[in-house]
Amino acid sequence: xxxxxxxxxxxxxxxxxxxxxxxxxxxxxxxxxxxxxxxxxxxxxxxxxxxxxxxxxxxxxxxxxxxxxxxxxxxxxxxxxxxxxxxxxxxxxxxxxxxxxxxxxxxxxxxxxxxxxxxxxxxxxxxxxxxxxxxxxxxxxxxxxxxxxxxxxxxxxxxxxxxxxxxxxxxxxxxxxxxxxxxxxxxxxxxxxxxxxxxxxxxxxxxxxxxxxxxxxxxxxxxxxxxxxxxxxxxxxxxxxxxxxxxxxxxxxxxxxxxxxxxxxxxxxxxxxxxxxxxxxxxxxxxxxxxxxxxxxxxxxxxxxxxxxxxxxxxxxxxxxxx
Amino acid sequence: xxxxxxxxxxxxxxxxxxxxxxxxxxxxxxxxxxxxxxxxxxxxxxxxxxxxxxxxxxxxxxxxxxxxxxxxxxxxxxxxxxxxxxxxxxxxxxxxxxxxxxxxxxxxxxxxxxxxxxxxxxxxxxxxxxxxxxxxxxxxxxxxxxxxxxxxxxxxxxxxxxxxxxxxxxxxxxxxxxxxxxxxxxxxxxxxxxxxxxxxxxxxxxxxxxxxxxxxxxxxxxxxxxxxxxxxxxxxxxxxxxxxxxxxxxxxxxxxxxxxxxxxxxxxxxxxxxxxxxxx
Numbered sequence: 001x002x003x004x005x006x007x008x009x010x011x012x013x014x015x016x017x018x019x020x021x022x023x024x025x026x027x028x029x030x031x032x033x034x035x036x037x038x039x040x041x042x043x044x045x046x047x048x049x050x051x052x053x054x055x056x057x058x059x060x061x062x063x064x065x066x067x068x069x070x071x072x073x074x075x076x077x078x079x080x081x082x083x084x085x086x087x088x089x090x091x092x093x094x095x096x097x098x099x100x101x102x103x104x105x106x107x108x109x110x111x112x113x114x115x116x117x118x119x120x121x122x123x124x125x126x127x128x129x130x131x132x133x134x135x136x137x138x139x140x141x142x143x144x145x146x147x148x149x150x151x152x153x154x155x156x157x158x159x160x161x162x163x164x165x166x167x168x169x170x171x172x173x174x175x176x177x178x179x180x181x182x183x184x185x186x187x188x189x190x191x192x193x194x195x196x197x198x199x200x201x202x203x204x205x206x207x208x209x210x211x212x213x214x215x216x217x218x219x220x221x222x223x224x225x226x227x228x229x230x231x232x233x234x235x236x237x238x239x240x241x242x243x244x245x246x247x248x249x250x251x252x253x254x255x256x257x258x259x260x261x262x263x264x265x266x267x268x269x270x271x272x273x274x275x276x277x278x279x280x281x282x283x284x285x286x287x288x289x290x291x292x293x294x295x296x297x298x299x300x301x302x303x304x305x306x307x308x309x310x311x312x313x314x315x316x317x318x319x320x321x322x323x
Numbered sequence: 324x325x326x327x328x329x330x331x332x333x334x335x336x337x338x339x340x341x342x343x344x345x346x347x348x349x350x351x352x353x354x355x356x357x358x359x360x361x362x363x364x365x366x367x368x369x370x371x372x373x374x375x376x377x378x379x380x381x382x383x384x385x386x387x388x389x390x391x392x393x394x395x396x397x398x399x400x401x402x403x404x405x406x407x408x409x410x411x412x413x414x415x416x417x418x419x420x421x422x423x424x425x426x427x428x429x430x431x432x433x434x435x436x437x438x439x440x441x442x443x444x445x446x447x448x449x450x451x452x453x454x455x456x457x458x459x460x461x462x463x464x465x466x467x468x469x470x471x472x473x474x475x476x477x478x479x480x481x482x483x484x485x486x487x488x489x490x491x492x493x494x495x496x497x498x499x500x501x502x503x504x505x506x507x508x509x510x511x512x513x514x515x516x517x518x519x520x521x522x523x524x525x526x527x528x529x530x531x532x533x534x535x536x537x538x539x540x541x542x543x544x545x546x547x548x549x550x551x552x553x554x555x556x557x558x559x560x561x562x563x564x565x566x567x568x569x570x571x572x573x574x575x576x577x578x579x580x581x582x583x584x585x586x587x588x589x590x591x592x593x594x595x596x597x598x599x600x601x602x603x
Binding site: 036037040041042043044045047048049051052053054055056057058059060062063066118121122124125126127128129131133134135136137138139140142143144145146147148149150151152153154155159160162165194197199202203205206241244248251254255257258261262265266267278281282285286291294295297298299301302305306 | 336337341342344345348349350352353355356358359362370371372373374375417418420421423424425428429430431433436439440442443445446447448449450451452453454455456457458473474476477479482506507508511532535536538539542543553554555557558561562568571572575576578579582583586587590591593594597598601
């Protein structure tokens with residue numbers, strides 16, 4: 001170790017500013033190893049660390065183990081190897097649930113361009129009542145999903161819902177939205193899109209504010225139309241935020257449960273064909289009480305999200321611009 | 324502000340067309356809330372009428388009274404408030420302590436432990452939910468506020484968020500305090516924590532939102548209606564074969580109103596907080 005006196009070119013600070021680095025070697029009875037901060041950090045970190053290990057890491061390991069077991073009728077587990085995974089791969093309901101989850105997620109993702117347009121609209125400089133509009137736009141995002149789901153259930157009602165009444169005005173005989181297989185997951189998806197627009201608007205709105213007005217002024221001088229400015233300046237400059245919103249939307253899309261559970265109810269005839277992966281997981285784990293099988297489904301959700309996220313990160317080079 | 328003081332580009336922003344478009348979109352976004360209010364003040368016959376009854380005429384405030392008399396609304400409200408307060412306080416205390424240590428203190432295994440905590444962010448809740456349930460069951464905490472709140476006082480996201488905040492604060496302040504003989508906790512509590520308020524408020528907002536609205540976990544650890552938070556209570560109510568639609572709507576209005584009103588009142592802060600956490 002070289003002895004620093006504080007007169008090297010890079011160090012213009014006065015020696016008094018460097019108390020941690022003594023200018024002369026002093027004999028210490030117990031030199032701290034590499035400058036660790038003793039026991040203090042542990043007091044800060046230990047509660048969280050123990051909580052995370054106990055309530056998250058250990059359960060994750062447990063779930064891995066559970067997925068290779070069968071839950072007996074009176075509790076207790078029996079090791080059955082890969083049986084749960086084999087059952088899962090040939091389980092039509094799981095396949096259908098995967099498709100439903102993907103359909104739902106795709107519908108929610110289709111909301112992101114809409115969110116960008118809305119964010120662009122509400123973030124125009126000098127817009128009056130902007131915060132009023134912003135509140136209208138982000139209300140669905142902060143409202144309790146279970147509660148709004150119940151309203152949508154009324155709107156979608158096949159007999160007296162307002163949606164079918166509006167459709168009847170233009171001569172369309174609307175279906176039983178939430179109890180017809182196929183229609184049901186799309187109906188839930190539309191609610192999901194409506195509810196998540198606010199998130200995109202907030203994140204993308206923040207990104208829009210960071211774009212220098214100079215770009216737009218220059219474009220205006222060049223005679224670019226509003227739409228041209230939007231596609232040539234706005235969109236490329238917010239791609240990092242679009243990427244972030246996409247990643248989060250996919251992760252949240254795969255978590256579809258609340259809306260589905262509350263919109264469809266437990267006695268819906270279309271439920272079996274309209275389940276999401278998380279719904280099947282919940283049903284197997286806590287209603288059917290087959291925790292081993294449910295654990296395997298949990299692992300499936302982990303793997304699918306992992307794969308999708310991996311490909312999103314691989315593809316980001318193709319469309320995300322980091323300035 | 325008068326029109327003369329606005330730049331030409333800004334005048335364009337306030338054209339009638341812009342405001343009409345914004346109002347139409349805004350109406351579509353809030354229509355379900357308006358419809359919910361209308362139904363909650365109607366009679367059941369009006370709700371089931373075709374064409375729909377757009378204005379009930381005689382407002383049925385009694386539906387809201389029914390929510391309190393026939394449903395365990397007060398109990399569920401108390402549970403919702405209880406779990407939200409415990410989680411918010413717990414996360415603010417634990418995450419800011421841990422976040423600070425990971426940002427500013429040196430200790431053995433810092434990188435590994437941080438990695439372990441952050442790894443949870445990659446894992447969907449289904450992968451730890453069943454054993455979490457078993458732990459709460461073994462602790463005898465099913466159907467208790469503590470049981471619902473407990474796992475949620477630890478947050479990998481919160482640790483990450485607070486660490487990012489503390490990383491962004493200048494080092495000089497701490498050094499000055501250290502020279503004055505302050506111990507690490509005093510430095511953290513008196514100097515660094517007040518500077519981390521933007522991060523803390525973001526954490527409070529996000530945790531409140533998530534805790535108030537979360538359904539799956541409370542549904543798993545509660546079985547009695549009066550021990551459930553509002554989200555699970557509502558879902559269970561809707562699952563049972565109830566056809567008293569106006570009361571159901573009144574209950575859902577009351578369930579989401581507290582947080583919705585609070586967050587609309589704090590609109591600017593909420594938007595900033597959410598955007599802030601997204602930028603980390």
